[in-house]
Amino acid sequence: xLERFHVPREQEVRVTDAALRQTITDLFVACGVxxxxxxxxxxxxxxxxxxxxxxxxxxxxxxAYVDWFRGGQLNPNxxxxxxxxxxxxxxxDGDRGLGVIQGTAAMQMAIDKARDVxxxxxxxxxxxxxxxxxxxxxxxxxxDMVGICLTAMSVLVLPTFGAVPRLGTNPISIAAPANxxxxxxxxxxxxxxxxxxxxxxxxxxxxxxxxxxxxxxxxPIMEERPVPEGIMYGLGAYNLLPLGGTRxxxxxxxxxxxLMVEVLTTLLAGGxxxxxxxxxxxxxxxxxxxxxxxxxxxxxxxxxxxRMLQTLAETPPAPGHERVIYPGxxxxxxxxxxxxxxxxxxxxxxxxxxxxxxxxxxxxxxxx
Amino acid sequence: MxxxxxxxxxxxxxxxxxxLRRTVADLFVACGVxxxxxxAGAxxxxxxxxxxxxxxxxxxxxxQYIGWFxxxxxxxxxxxxxxxxxxxxxxxDGDRGLGILQGGPxMQLTIEKARDVxxxxxxxxxxxxxxxxxxxxxxxxxxGMVGMCMTASSLLIVPTFGALPRYGTNPIAFxxxxxxxxxMLFDAAMSTVASNKIGxxxxxxxxxxxxxxxxxxxxPxxxxxxxPSGSFSLLPLGGTRxxxxxxxxxxxLLVEVMTTLLAGAxxxxxxxxxxxxxxxxxxxxxxxxxxxQFKDTMDQMLQTLTETPPAPGHERVLYPGxxxxxxxxxxxxxxxxxxxxxxxxxxxxxxxxxxxxxxTL
Numbered sequence: 001x002l003e004r005f006h007v008p009r010e011q012e013v014r015v016t017d018a019a020l021r022q023t024i025t026d027l028f029v030a031c032g033v034x035x036x037x038x039x040x041x042x043x044x045x046x047x048x049x050x051x052x053x054x055x056x057x058x059x060x061x062x063x064a065y066v067d068w069f070r071g072g073q074l075n076p077n078x079x080x081x082x083x084x085x086x087x088x089x090x091x092x093d094g095d096r097g098l099g100v101i102q103g104t105a106a107m108q109m110a111i112d113k114a115r116d117v118x119x120x121x122x123x124x125x126x127x128x129x130x131x132x133x134x135x136x137x138x139x140x141x142x143x144d145m146v147g148i149c150l151t152a153m154s155v156l157v158l159p160t161f162g163a164v165p166r167l168g169t170n171p172i173s174i175a176a177p178a179n180x181x182x183x184x185x186x187x188x189x190x191x192x193x194x195x196x197x198x199x200x201x202x203x204x205x206x207x208x209x210x211x212x213x214x215x216x217x218x219x220p221i222m223e224e225r226p227v228p229e230g231i232m233y234g235l236g237a238y239n240l241l242p243l244g245g246t247r248x249x250x251x252x253x254x255x256x257x258x259l260m261v262e263v264l265t266t267l268l269a270g271g272x273x274x275x276x277x278x279x280x281x282x283x284x285x286x287x288x289x290x291x292x293x294x295x296x297x298x299x300x301x302x303x304x305x306x307r308m309l310q311t312l313a314e315t316p317p318a319p320g321h322e323r324v325i326y327p328g329x330x331x332x333x334x335x336x337x338x339x340x341x342x343x344x345x346x347x348x349x350x351x352x353x354x355x356x357x358x359x360x361x362x363x364x365x366x367x368x
Numbered sequence: 369m370x371x372x373x374x375x376x377x378x379x380x381x382x383x384x385x386x387x388l389r390r391t392v393a394d395l396f397v398a399c400g401v402x403x404x405x406x407x408a409g410a411x412x413x414x415x416x417x418x419x420x421x422x423x424x425x426x427x428x429x430x431x432q433y434i435g436w437f438x439x440x441x442x443x444x445x446x447x448x449x450x451x452x453x454x455x456x457x458x459x460x461d462g463d464r465g466l467g468i469l470q471g472g473p474x475m476q477l478t479i480e481k482a483r484d485v486x487x488x489x490x491x492x493x494x495x496x497x498x499x500x501x502x503x504x505x506x507x508x509x510x511x512g513m514v515g516m517c518m519t520a521s522s523l524l525i526v527p528t529f530g531a532l533p534r535y536g537t538n539p540i541a542f543x544x545x546x547x548x549x550x551x552m553l554f555d556a557a558m559s560t561v562a563s564n565k566i567g568x569x570x571x572x573x574x575x576x577x578x579x580x581x582x583x584x585x586x587x588p589x590x591x592x593x594x595x596p597s598g599s600f601s602l603l604p605l606g607g608t609r610x611x612x613x614x615x616x617x618x619x620x621l622l623v624e625v626m627t628t629l630l631a632g633a634x635x636x637x638x639x640x641x642x643x644x645x646x647x648x649x650x651x652x653x654x655x656x657x658x659x660x661q662f663k664d665t666m667d668q669m670l671q672t673l674t675e676t677p678p679a680p681g682h683e684r685v686l687y688p689g690x691x692x693x694x695x696x697x698x699x700x701x702x703x704x705x706x707x708x709x710x711x712x713x714x715x716x717x718x719x720x721x722x723x724x725x726x727x728t729l
Contacts, residue, residue, distance in 0.1 A: 086655045088456045089486030117485045118457030123656055146625060159673055161682040166673055174622045176629065184625065186618035192611060209610040218679025243605060243612050248577040249560060250605050254612075256554035256688040257619070260542040262669070263514060263552065267544070270657030273669045294454045295491055296632035304629055307638045312527055312534060318586025321529035327618040 005054070005200050007346045014342035019366040021046045023353065024058065030360040031069035032076035033101065041101035048132040049343045052334030053187070055196035056132035059349045065098055065129065066356060068281055074098050074128045083270065088117045091269055094127030099151065099285055102127055107136040110289040111143050118294030122287045125269035129153065130285050134187025137175035141183050144298050146290040147175045152265040153283035155274045156233050157191045157240045160247050160255045163218030165239040166275040168283075169195050170261035175328070177292075178305035181313075182332030190258040191240040195233075198240075202227050203346065211245025213238050220246050261286075342368045375422070376572065381711045382703035382729040389414045391718065391726040392426060398721040399437035400444035401469065409469045416500035417704045420695035421555070423564035424500035427710045433466055433497070434717065442466045442496045451632065456485045459632055462495030467519065467644055470495055475504040478648040479511055486655030490648045491631035497521060498646050502555030505543035509551050512659050514651040517541045520627040521644035523636050525559050526601045528609050528617045531586030533601045534637040537563050538623035543689070545653075546666035553689030558620040559602040566602075569595040571707065579607025588613075623647075703729045 021042045028038035049057030068074040078097030082090055090109060094102055106122050113120025130136075133149040140147025150172055155165040169189035176184045189195070193212045201208060210222040216236050222245075231237040243254025266273050266284040292301045315324040338344075353365040389410045396406035417425030436442045446465030450458050458477060462470055474490050481488025498504075498519040508515025522536045537557035544552045557563070561580045569576060578590040582601045588608050605616025627645040628635050636642050653662045676685040699705075714726040 084656060086486030086652075087484075088482075088488075089652075089655045091656045114456075118454030119487050119489045120456075121487045121651065146630065148622075158679075159676055159685050159687070161678050162673075162676040162685040163679045164676050166676055172619070172622070174618075174625065176625045184621060186622060188612075188615045188618060190615075192606070211611045214679070218677075219681075243615050244560070245611055249579050249607055249611070250556075250616075252688070253556045253558075253605050256542070256556060257540070259552065259673075259687065260540075260554055263542070263544045263666075264651070267662055267665055267669070268514065268651060268653070268656045270661065272665060273672075275672050276665070276668045290457075290489060290626075290630060291454075292630070294457045295452055295459045295630045300632065301629055304634050304638070305625075308624070308629075308635045311635075311637045312530075315527055315530040315532050315534060316586075317529050318526070318531045318582070320587075324527050324530040326527070327614070327621065 005197065005204060005206060007054070007344050008204060011347050012344035013347055013350045014344055014368040015365060016342050016368060017046050017050055017339060020049065020058065020343060023357065023362070023365040024062065026362040027062070027066060027356065027360060028076075028101075030362050031066060033069070034077060037101045040104050041098065044100050044103065044131055044135050047135055050335045050338045051331040052338070053132050053134070053331065055194055055200055059346060060196045060199055061129060061131065063352055063356070064281070065100065068098070068128060073281055078102070088113050088120055090122045092122060092124040094124050096126060096128065096282065098128040099130030099283060100128075103130050103136045103149070103285065103287070104139065106285065107139045107147065107149065107287040107289065110287040111140055111145055114145055114289035114291040114294070118291050120289045123265065123269035124285045124287075125266070125271040126282055127285060128281055129283060132187060133171050134173040134175060134185050136287060137173040137187070138183065138185055140289040141175035141177045141185070144177060144292050146292060148286075148288040149173045150261045150265050150286040151283055152262050153274065154278065154280050156195050157242055157258060158214055158218055160242060160251045161218075164235050165233060167255075167258040167262060168274060169240065170258040170265075172257065172261060176305060177302055178309055179299075179302040181306050181309040183328050184305065184309065184326060185328030185331055187327075190243050190254050190261060192243050192245050192254070193240065195240060198227055198232060203348065211241055211249065214241055222246070374572070375705050375707045379707050380705040381708055382705055383726060384703050384729055385414050385418055385700060387727040388417065388426065388704060391714065391723065392430065394723040395430070395434060395717065395721060398723050399434055401437070402445055405445070405469045408472050409466070412468045412471070412499055412503050415503055418696045418699045419692035420699070421500050421502070421692065423562055423568055427707060428564045428567060429497060429499060431713055431717070433468070436466070436496065446470070448492075456481050456488055458490045459630070460490060460492040462492050462643070464494055464496070464643060466496035467498030467646060471498050471501070471504045471517070471646065471648070472507065474646065475507045475515065475517065475648045475650070478650045479508055479513060482513055482650035482652040482655070486652050488650045491627065492646045493628070493631035493633040494643050495646060497644055500555065501539055502541040502543065502553050504648060505541040505555070506551065506553055508650040509543035509545045509553070512545060512653055514653060515543045516649040518623045518627050518647045519644055520624050520636070524563050524602050525604055525620060526582050526586050528604060528614045529586075535620050535624055535635065537602065538620045538627075540619070540623060544666060545663055546670055547663040549667050549670040550693035551689050552666065552670065552687060553692060555688075558605050558616050558623060560605055560607050560616070561602065563602060566595050566600065570597070571709065579603055579611070
């Protein structure tokens, strides 16, 4: 993450991962989620904060999850059903459950199928926000598979040359295991920047870079400036730009990748894209597992991964940079640090926890 | 494609796609390729030119393919072997064949696996350049599937913050069928710009945009300037870290894992002397949902995209596959424009290999 997005030192309060896990579980249970599901969802969110992925941990989205459960938009105790199934695939109707809670079982199903026929793909419609999709890819990598996870939700991103948003941030994640090196773990929106980064930039008062968002008429904003005060997302509002920013710098590729995610999630799940029919806060997901043993010797694969990741980390850096990193390396370093020293949360987030735990009659989040 | 890359009118010679197909097939046969493979390979290249994908048609790569066959780098009639196989997957050793000739059968194997278990994935190592990989993704779409194709070959892109190239342009292609709208067809390098575009920019005298290539020390070139005459490294999609180059870099690595690593091979950044690796994926739409409903929904989505109000200064919003479809209609009717320099090369090579000359319009 860019330095500007970090919680300023004077604003941070540290909590242990165990304390955070406990409070999230309690909050979910208070919303009507069964205990086991609540613990599963808490693990996803806590791991996300441990890995330093603040945008998708407890700070931005947990309050929305709680509101959606309490407001009835999401079902705390869904009865999901398998709509279609083959040896390598399944399509699931999520019955308006929360993706963060449903993702683990869905990826496990993809993994089991991959163990059977070499590759497994599970799509899910009618489910809520999936959180940091890389978590589920990592779940496959931990079982000697290559994992891919995608999700599509509400419309926030303009197509290249367009003035009205048509796609979600439609993230792509992949994870692959290695022997001695931290696993490869890539997880990123197909917009220049994740939607949650805009909220984060507002909170920590950071500037935006050129090519992140467009003016309400669709023209890419190509100078550095604070996040505008006006309305974000929708007709006549500020919207996100696809990865690349402008056509000359490749935004048609970000746009194409976003559409690819839309097809692999919404369309393959038998759903209707949000650009055609919005159903907030519902999303569609895609979980894929490639069983390494079906393609190659697992040890050989992991050794090759080690050699590749070492080569990347040993690449001579360009002037002004300390080192070359690969996706998953800073996240692994952050996890080691935060397991030992706690997770830094913004004071504002702690205030929200205190208000909400009090309101729901749950014990307060223990700080360090 | 950006306007600056198009062949200028005064440099154009038009050829009919059937004539081009015949000459390309003849040239392959003269190199020792079987008739069937030569016809299939000609279809891959000529379809790219019909769709306006000049970078991956006959102009840039055909001369290399012929050189490789004549120098023995690739075998004109390889015998591939399946190294690992399950119901949904296969890993193939390509026996030093040329990718554009092997991609069709490899995708067909993938499609058959998807018909059996819902999804199929085939990887291939020890193969050659795969050309316009969208062609193979499209092959799946024509059979009611969602198709995906990826390839990894040369070492051209610097990782974000890096000063040495570590992987190739590692393109991703993706195709999905619709009912009445032209199919969605996405095919793009995970660098800001495809490396063949730099060759093309040089030939047509176009400038490069900021964020396309790096200085020799790895610093992104952030001003508009002519393409360099010497060697260069490309930047990952995004260009700079602030504008998301770490995403282009990560997607390039995704392709490296799905092609090279899953094909049981070692990345070129680790061992230099290796052949391209590919990955073919087919998702059988009928295994996931009703195929007719899927195609109708695709139509609705693609229409919504093209009906999106454009930003100031733009005429309309496109989707990947739409301009390629329009170009194909136009070029089937009026011929394919090739640069004079390409026509000269055809004249030279057809006479050298004793093949009938390319007929121009």
